[in-house]
Amino acid sequence: MEPEVTIKRRKSRQIHVGSVPVGGDAPISVQSMTNTDTCDVDATVAQIRALEGVGADIVRVSVPTMDAAEAFGKIRKQVSLPLVADIHYDYKIALKVADEGADCLRINPGNIGREDRVRAVIESARDHGVPIRIGVNAGSLEKELQRKYGEPTSDALVESALRHAEILDRYDFQDFKVSVKASNVFMTLQAYRKLASQIEQPLHLGVTEAGTFRSGTVKSSVALGGLLMEGIGDTIRVSLAADPVEEIRVGFDILKSLNLRKKGVNIIACPSCSRQNFDVIKTVNELEARLEDINESVDLAVIGCLVNGPGEAREVDVGLTGGTPNNLSYADGQKSHHIKSENLVDELERMVRAKVARQREDEEKGVILRSE
Ligand code: SF4
Structure with missing residues (x-):
């Protein structure tokens, strides 16, 4: 029998999203994101439970408003899976969800604005013992980087991620993970490869706007599979324009195909x-x-x-x-x-x-x- 190939994983610093370790020698976790209206607490709780039912390790919930932050608190009380609160720009929402029991804040420090607000969010994360995810996306690069590079490139994604990371570093906050997602497979591969050699934090892998169930599965399998085979990646999210439950199933199938997780x-x-x-x-x-x-x-x-x-x-x-x-x-x-x-x-x-x-x-x- 062909000897089993063992993938040598990049050694990353370990953080914890709730009870789930991410990075280091922890199993590669599989996550998805709810697509219900967060203010609809019952629907969001039902979807999180459905994701739990198919083995999700972590679930991300979008928190676009203060009302959604209130709802997030109610959702948090009704489910046991670790929840990442997805926030853009508004530091007050970040502070609120941290108080409401978020297990991780997805917010890019460079987008928060004034220094005192950045500090408040970082200190809140530290006080609550929750990590931050820096989530860089080719579709929402800073204007300055868009001008510098002319178009999204892997170097632009990495520069953006490192800028955000430097802010956290300035406050001696090391418990973070990073994603640099593009919808282009080659750009995604290159961005993660470059970033992997420059930071010690765990990497959250994903191809953004990957597409429908079929094309998104193929793109994610190629990009994430390539990186995982190189030992890069500590947690994954397969983005599909489909039921999030399918994202979890496909995520586990990718890991199973590489003998990185055995489940089901x-x-x-x-x-x-x-x-x-x-x-x-x-x-x-x-x-x-x-x-x-x-x-x-x-x-x-x-x-x-x-x-x-x-x-x-x-x-x-x-x-x-x-x-x-x-x-x-x-x-x-x-x-x-x-x-x-x-x-x-x-x-x-x-x-x-x-x-x-x-x-x-x-x-x-x-x-x-x-x-x-
Ligand atoms: S495809 Fe299946 S049925 Fe056809 S020869 Fe191969 S094993 Fe047999």
């Missing part, structure tokens, strides 16, 4: 062709929907025929190879039993859930043994 059922499936002994596409789509609630790491291979079936099925927790007259299942790398095509979805679901139950039992035994 990893389905390996052949694309199918006329050799298939059952309808591969229909089967895997049904299985994906049925197994969505599982957070444990399970590898499941569903392969249409004997050409590649046994080879793949033997390497995973639960495997299936199409065959005539019946398909053959594998459990933990060993041949298990034959399954008729009409029973495939039910039976493979049962086998995956049985595997999860065994994993949980082993974990409990391990906990008991460790505590003895």
Whole structure:
């Protein structure tokens, strides 16, 4: 078997967003952002819970007004996930949400304005023990940098980020993370690469305005995948013009594909062709929907025929190879039993859930043994 490639991660300083460590040797966290009206507390709480349901580590909530800041406080009390308050310019909103229990402030210090206001926000973050995220975006670069560079470039993004970082540094505030997002994949890659060698803080990766579910997923996978393979990135957000729940799913899929996080059922499936002994596409789509609630790491291979079936099925927790007259299942790398095509979805679901139950039992035994 091909030896597993280990990605050597850039060593960053660790910060905490609520209970979630970001940077250092912490698992790469996956986050999304609500797209409800923040003042609609019930809708926003429901969306945060939906994101929690699919495994989100952190959720960002936009706080454009003082009314939204009030609502943020109410939301904070009803959910357990760490919340990042997204603020632009208005330092009073930043102070308010820090008091209301925000776990991180996304605000660019250079945009706050007067020095006393900058100081007030930084001191408030320090007093509450919350980090700041500097979020630089190619679409909203400072006018001065737009003039200097003529158009958004990776150097302009990095210069902007470093300017904001220098302000925090001046106040000896080191608990921050930084993003330098562009909608262009190459600009994003270059900006993060350049920034990674210039600061020690964790990096929040993302491609901004990435697009629809399909094109956004592709762009994010290429850009974030490239950076993550180079060891760059401590937390990720996949931006999609789609349900935020999908952002979390795609984020985890990117990390799973690089063995950086293991969460949920990893389905390996052949694309199918006329050799298939059952309808591969229909089967895997049904299985994906049925197994969505599982957070444990399970590898499941569903392969249409004997050409590649046994080879793949033997390497995973639960495997299936199409065959005539019946398909053959594998459990933990060993041949298990034959399954008729009409029973495939039910039976493979049962086998995956049985595997999860065994994993949980082993974990409990391990906990008991460790505590003895
Ligand atoms: S594994 Fe078999 S069914 Fe699947 S694509 Fe390959 S040849 Fe076709």
